[in-house]
Amino acid sequence: MVLGAGFASALLLLWALGQPLFAGVFLAVFVAVAALLLLWVRRSPVPEVPESLGPDWSLTHAAIEDGARPVAITDRAGQLVCANRLYGEWFEGWPAPPDLPLRQDGTARLAAAGRAAWRDGTAAAGDCAGAHGCFDVRVVRVGRRDDHLLWRFAPARSVDIVAEAQRLVEGAGGSRLAAAGVMAALVDGSGRLIAANRALQVRATGMADADMAGRPFTDLLVTGTDDLIRLARERDGGEPVRLVQVPLDEGDTGAPTVFLLLDEDGRVASTQPGAHDTATANVHALLAILPLGLALAERDGRILFMNEAFEQAAAIPPGQSVLYPGDLVVKEDKAAVSDAVRRFAAGHRISGDLAVRLRWRAEEPVALTIAGARGLGDAVVLLSLKDNSEESRLKRQVMQATKMQAVGQLAGGVAHDFNNILTAIIGHCDLMMMRHAPGDSDYDDIQQIRQNSNRAASLTRQLLAFSRQQTLRPQLLQLPDVVSEVSNLLRRLLGEMVSLTVKHGRNLGPVRADPGQLEQVIVNLAVNARDAMPAGGTVAIQTYAMSAADVRRLDIDIMPLVDYTALKVSDTGTGIPPEVIGKIFEPFFTTKEVGKGTGLGLSTVYGIVKQSEGFIFADSVEGEGTSFVIYLPVHRAGLPVEPLPAPPPREKPTELWGTGTVLIVEDEDTVRAVAERALTRQGYTVLTAANGEEALELLATIAAEGRPSVDLLVSDVVMPTMDGPTMVRHAREKYPDLPILFMSGYAEEQLRRSIDLDRVAFIAKPFSVQQLAGAVRDTLVGKGSSPGA
Template identity: 40%
Template sequence: MQVTAVQFGLMICGGIMLLLGIGLFVEAYRTGSREMQVGLLTQDLIAHEADSAFLTSAEGVIRYANPAATKRFGDFQGSPLRDVFARMLAKPEPVLQRMMARVALGGAAKEDIVTRRGHFRLSVTAFASDSMMWRLDDLSEGANAGPGLTESPAGGPPVMTVGANGAVQRMNEPLRTLLGGRPRTLEEVFTDLPLRSGQIHIVQTAGGQVSAVVAQIDVSEGASDIYVLPAETVPAPRQIGAGWDAIEDLPVPLLKIATEGAVLASNREARQLLSVTDTDGMRLSDLLDGLGRPLSDWLREASEGRGGNVSQFLRGRGENQDTFVQVTLNIAGMPTDVHLIAVLNDVTELKTLEAQFVQSQKMQAIGQLAGGVAHDFNNLLTAISGHCDLLLLRHDEGDQNYGDLIQIHQNANRAASLVGQLLAFSRKQNLQPEIIDLRDTLSDLTHLLNRLVGEKVTLSLQHDPALAQIKADKRQLEQVLMNLVVNARDAMQGSGEIEVVTENLTLKEQMVRDRAIIPPGEYVVVKVIDKGHGIPPEKLPKIFEPFYTTKRTGEGTGLGLSTAYGIVKQTGGYIFAESEVGKGTQFSLLFPSYDLPVAEPLSISSPPPELTGGKLDGVVLLVEDEAPVRAFASRALRLRGYTVLEADCAEAALEMLKDDELKVDVFVTDVIMPGMDGPTWVRKALTDRPETKVVFVSGYAEDAFADDKSRIPNSVFLPKPFSLNTLTQTVQAQMQDSVNA
């Protein structure tokens, strides 16, 4: 076979490359052997070192630890070096990474490390290609004396280590310089034992007694490190008290206060709580207020020991006035320089909840008062309007007294409307709910609303074409809308546009708004929007309170919105307010939609049309504790031909019914009476007379005894005040039901 020139050339190149590979392998073997020899030699060199030493890879994995390191830290062969130093440093990674970066630049690095266990020097040197040697030199005095802080470098904090019996075991140079020597016991250092960590104590120094903050840290069983931070160690420009640096970062707001009220110092938490960046030159009264008397008097009493560590609830000042702070004072300092340490606690949320609870109690109390007044007033109105009806029966339109009687009757009705507002606020008014379309209601109300707003205010209505129906008392709902429109008119100062918008709203999930939880479902929303001056944010949560008004004195009673709130809530709806100063206010009413009309039962408070005819027969037992009401009702029923038996209390009625010969067709009874109430005595009477019909009358709403009424058959409700015709028609309807049955 003949070899071509090309093939011959390739063979030569291959031989050359083979020789080069063999040469590189031999050199690598020699290098690796040399590095291995260097590593073994280094191990021999550090094996007998008194200080801890380690050989690691370039990544910091321990390949060898000398006996001193193993004795001190344990066997960490194959572990990262950070695991070793984690026993003496809280975060060793930054230190090791910093030193390894310096090794990469210069081949070696050295750094002094001061911990509470002592002063150490860590050095590292790179050798071979991927190896490092680490040395840990202990520079502490008595390095082998066991745990506890020993000598620290010059400029470190004064510190000493003491045993369980109070004997001083070691101390560093700054503390020896401060004390002017090396005492043997704590009694020689402090004059006010026992020590309380974080508190100020009196220290006996070479120059006399000084105040210092003491921090005590347990380092082993029976031994502890005690740091002493005297006034001289505090930087002068800050002009803060002894050892304040030690508590600057504490998670507890603290103030140092002079007895006359000047704020001497504050830590970071206190400044954040009080929303200030610096307290230099400020007084406590510049930051807090609300004690009801001068704060200087309280501080003076506390400095004299008469405060008794009693906490006070104070309120922030200026823009911070919505913040509430609990302040507890403690006496501190030397007898010649007494000052106060104030511990602050943010109680804003607690005070907010307390204010809400108090407001809830106040609203409940006012509601009960309004309901009680309305109930009693309804009895009076029933007697007034009832006797007026009796007089009208004896006077025709041509009589000279007829006009006066009509005036009395009309004003009695107006008074009844006013009482209805009180009951609306207390949510105890008698509602007559019906299914209504808000578009029709607002259309009927537009003429009256336009007269209310005046000529310079434009009223615009916007309706959803497919607006759902709601179930509410039409008359009360009109009252709510009029109140909101009048408020909007006053807010715009006589000119502008008021928008009334209706729309459907579907909630697929519950909505939380203004502490109200709205369940999912279909709702109808009514919005009354104005472009007036708006309501300030601090006043907005109070607008539904009774007698609270943002208008000037004499321009409003403060009952309009509280009445609207009561009506809406009793209807089962929600009312919310949104406002921005200078831009306007929007009130939103949410009512559950009622799109499926249901055949309504005969309304209890709406008797059938007046029946005509002659005298009526039947026996009525009238039970009413109010004599004027009882007198009017009995006369009215007798005029219609009924036989009326009267009783002023439930007990008298039951006593009367013990006569088995007595026949009674209808019980007419008040609900709320002294002693036994109406539903209770009626249930007892019906056990022997189950077919007897019942008419309940009351100045309260029917809801006040709805549960009792549901358990009483053949009963209806008649709200006070009622007229002569209404009473007789209701009784007559019950009589007819009895006959038909």
């Protein structure tokens, strides 16, 4: 390029001057100068410029190490790249913000601050509570490329509401109230004065600088002959006063309380111009800083003032104006609120509570406290409202969890007792069928009884599923595979009027569950969806991934912050009414017609999901449809997977006869009788006992008399006085090699976790005569560890 520029310049000179010699000399000089410059540049040292200047973390760590507050730095991926020693002391294990062990919703506030800092450059989060108390956090986006966040932690200044109230009463706020003729006192839980403003000091003692701390507040007041309250120093000659009580903590009956003493005639002590407006402003300022929802209304009921806490408790939308207390509540409660306000404005002396439903939060009633007020200018009624929505939500969750736990225990107990009854029915049917051949007049009736008994047995399995006491055989699987396996069956079940759509997300983590039980869950939800669409519609099944961050945004307290794989089954049916949706997982609850369902479908789904360590939630809008979402935790690689071993396949024995002595221990007479007759028919010598103590006495008698020992002990697990495992432990002290066969209506998996015994086999109730004989034979010859139906 340089040589080309030189030749071009020489040609221009030749064309302009017409002298070849001058143009040639110019070109020679230009080339020589260019060559010298090139040689100088090549020989000059060129400083090496690093490709990237990364941060020097050792220097950064040294700079923040001696700080008096915890400091941490995270990168774009949210990883902790640097922190000082104090940060490690505050948060054991060095977790990265915002995933810190905080109470309440501190983690959510930190996450929101982090997102705001990435967006705006700086953000803050306050009132975060951890193991080292409350603290505030300041987040700043830093780095050469703004690719890091700097987190600074500082202990929060805890607000002592009692100290603030004392400062208010004794300080400028109390003086302004005194100028308005309002006496103020701060009283502790025992009724003794903590502080009083100047107006109360003068009226109660006659001295402006009297020390009233520690005096009983009630000693300052007397009730006159006219039943009106006056100051004790003024007695019957003084003006009556009204007490307005403002508790600093409504949930603590022993908390300090602010008392405002107002003259009944509403007079104002100061006669200066504008004193009325100043007094009103002072009262409004006092009410504005209190943490309670307070509002003032005038004689005709119009609201004059409401503080921010009252607006939040009433859930008033931004920009919405409220003129009267009746505007706060639903239409049905307007008349009651208006009547109460008029009654208190007319001079009603005792405050009262009304249970009302708010207009913008009508889900459940709240308490609206109304009291008369005097000495506050135009205000004659004081209203108080507490925001207890979070408390009510937690109460509902606890009540629902407690109810579901109690119902689950009841369902498990019912299933156990029901299994005993079914065992006797099925057993007697089997014994009768041995005496009747096909074609006999009674054979078909007996067969029908047995089939209905097996149908009842399936209901008990559903009860056990709800109470999370069934046997699951979990394995690692992908939810799309389970949905694919059951899709063809679903299309046949849904029929021609209902279409099925399936959509799978990407990057789904594996879950650990029983595939057969999950298929039952999907089928159950799909069939319920079909029944909710009698005129046809669409059932949609969707799988998708839910990261821990997504779970945090859901703000569901009961779900741990881990990764989940979600399964959503939704329909376009009639929907579920709000008053019903909280009961749908209860056993035997159904909205179907009589004879159309047992009400055990969703309770079974609930039990399977919970036993798989997952969560299920329902969302419905009447007339639009219903959605069920199941969250199953993602199984992490490296965690042990220990599914129950599948029972080894064994050929059905053609010969169930055997020999030996069998001791049957069962507290249910009918079950014991069936088992005795069944085993006796198969050639065994059978001994029976009604409980564990009787069985131990029988074993001791056999040993004392020198009779042949028992070859097998068949025992129920749950029995009164002494259960089966306890009895077996005592029996094995003398017979350590005695084989054991347990009978139970509960799940084998649950029993094996609770029974610390080796060399035991199980058979599940209800069982048939053939199944019992096969289990006894297998146990005696040492086959299998878990025979059963």
